[in-house]
Structures are given as structure tokens and as C-alpha cells.
Amino acid sequence: xxxxxxxxxxxxxxxxxxxxxxxxxxxxxxxxxxxxxxxxxxxxxxxxxxxxxxxxxxxxxxxxxxxxxxxxxxxxxxxxxxxxxxxxxxxxxxxxxxxxxxxxxxxxxxxxxxxxxxxxxxxxxxxxxxxxxxxxxxxxxxxxxxxxxxxxxxxxxxxxxxxxxxxxxxxxxxxxxxxxxxxxxxxx
Numbered sequence: 184x185x186x187x188x189x190x191x192x193x194x195x196x197x198x199x200x201x202x203x204x205x206x207x208x209x210x211x212x213x214x215x216x217x218x219x220x221x222x223x224x225x226x227x228x229x230x231x232x233x234x235x236x237x238x239x240x241x242x243x244x245x246x247x248x249x250x251x252x253x254x255x256x257x258x259x260x261x262x263x264x265x266x267x268x269x270x271x272x273x274x275x276x277x278x279x280x281x282x283x284x285x286x287x288x289x290x291x292x293x294x295x296x297x298x299x300x301x302x303x304x305x306x307x308x309x310x311x312x313x314x315x316x317x318x319x320x321x322x323x324x325x326x327x328x329x330x331x332x333x334x335x336x337x338x339x340x341x342x343x344x345x346x347x348x349x350x351x352x353x354x355x356x357x358x359x360x361x362x363x364x365x366x367x368x369x370x371x
Contacts, residue, residue: 198312210331231304255335279306
């Protein structure tokens with residue numbers, strides 16, 4: 184019987200979706216890319232298909248993920264970006280070979296060559312993180328209000344006041360907890 188892995192959390196922002204491959208960071212952490220093959224699967228779902236991944240490449244991917252999360256967290260709370268995180272993001276950004284392609288709809292799409300490797304895909308993720316951290320996109324970095332999650336996410340809502348990384352998970356969980364707290368009978 185094949186191993187059952189947790190579903191991927193997919194969003195519209197590549198870099199913060201990548202950081203969501205580790206969720207519930209302040210609770211019972213859920214690793215969504217526990218094996219090299221799961222990283223290959225995640226990259227394919229996000230349009231960055233590669234043929235294979237080694238354990239060393241998985242470790243590099245996790246290092247990039249944690250560096251993006253650290254930098255995004257710092258940006259969200261308006262702290263200086265951690266130097267070590269910036270160093271990892273920049274190193275990953277420059278080591279890859281990917282091309283920006285313009286779609287007929289006027290959107291940018293990243294294309295890897297047929298012989299691409301994990302480092303090429305990671306460079307695309309790092310470049311996306313750089314664009315967000317440098318303020319090149321319309322939105323703001325924020326942290327999930329769930330005390331067990333605290334995921335960094337990119338808020339593009341009109342008011343820029345979104346509280347949850349995902350309404351379907353963290354938001355609903357918090358709303359349900361508030362509702363249950365109100366409906367619990369009070370004992371005298």
C-alpha cells in the first residue's frame with residue numbers, strides 16, 4: 184500500500200505556496216514534502232516539472248523554504264530581513280536556468296528546459312520570493328492569525344486585512360472554535 188501524504192496547499196503566489204509545504208509550524212508541524220518524490224510532485228503541480236530529486240536537493244529545497252519563510256515573516260512584522268535567509272534566497276536564484284515566457288493573456292510563465300533539475304525550479308521560486316520581498320508586487324506579506332499556523336502569506340485583498348493563510352483551513356478552524364466557545368453551556 185503506498186504511503187498517504189497530506190495534500191498540498193496551493194495558492195496563487197509561488198513563493199508562499201512553497202513555504203506552505205510545512206504547515207502548523209507552531210503546533211504539530213505537517214511536512215508536505217517528506218520525500219524527494221513529493222518535492223518532484225509539488226514542483227510538477229506548480230508548473231516546474233523536473234524528472235528527479237536527490238536527498239541533497241530535497242535538503243536544499245527545505246533550506247530555501249525556511250529562508251523564504253524567515254524573510255517573509257520578518258517583512259510581515261517589519262523587521263530587517265535575516266542576512267542568512269537573504270544569502271540562501273540569492274544563491275538559489277542565481278544557480279538556475281529558467282526562462283520567463285509571456286502568455287497570450289499577458290501573464291508571465293516560467294519555463295524550464297527539458298534537461299532541468301531541481302535547482303532550476305528552486306531558482307524560479309527564489310526569484311518569486313525576491314519579487315515579493317522587494318515590493319514589486321501589489322499586496323503585502325502577512326502572518327496567519329492562527330496561533331498554531333503562523334504561515335506567511337501574500338495578502339492581495341482589496342483592504343489588505345486578510346487574517347488567515349487559508350480560509351478553508353485556519354479561518355474555518357478559528358471560526359468553529361469561537362462558535363463552540365459561545366455555545367458551551369455554562370455550569371453554575
